[in-house]
Amino acid sequence: MNPFYEEVYALVEKIPYGKVVSYSQISWYLGKMNQARAVGRAMKLSPSDLPAHRVVRADGVLVGSSAEDRRAALMAEGILFKSNGRVDMKACSWQIPAADLEQH
Numbered sequence: 301m302n303p304f305y306e307e308v309y310a311l312v313e314k315i316p317y318g319k320v321v322s323y324s325q326i327s328w329y330l331g332k333m334n335q336a337r338a339v340g341r342a343m344k345l346s347p348s349d350l351p352a353h354r355v356v357r358a359d360g361v362l363v364g365s366s367a368e369d370r371r372a373a374l375m376a377e378g379i380l381f382k383s384n385g386r387v388d389m390k391a392c393s394w395q396i397p398a399a400d401l402e403q404h
Contacts (some may be wrong), residue, residue: 302342304332304335304338305346308342308343308346309342309347311326311329312326312346312351312352312354312355313351315351315354315355316394318377318378318379318392320356320389320392321354321393321394321396322355322356323336323337323340323343323356323358324336325358325393325396326339326355327339329396339355343355344364352370353369353370354374354377356387356389359386360381360382360386361387362387379392380392
């Protein structure tokens with residue numbers, strides 16, 4: 301497997317229930333600045349048991365063919381959505397603990 305994808309998946313596994321992270325946040329946390337699209341490719345190919353629905357665009361938009369399923373899963377976790385249909389990133393973003401950041 302692609303080593304970058306493995307790093308992405310390891311981080312996504314840690315996203316807590318009821319929280320979200322953006323593609324760009326993941327790329328920055330992994331020290332791969334401006335690699336949000338690479339994170340997106342990794343998520344498109346992610347294992348089915350990964351909480352991939354917790355990864356969203358930085359502006360809170362859900363993308364992909366399963367956007368409605370992802371929205372339902374996020375709503376079930378209590379994720380807040382704005383009136384425009386976007387995830388409320390201020391209210392629901394996960395701040396990765398410093399201990400996790402130091403590993404990269």
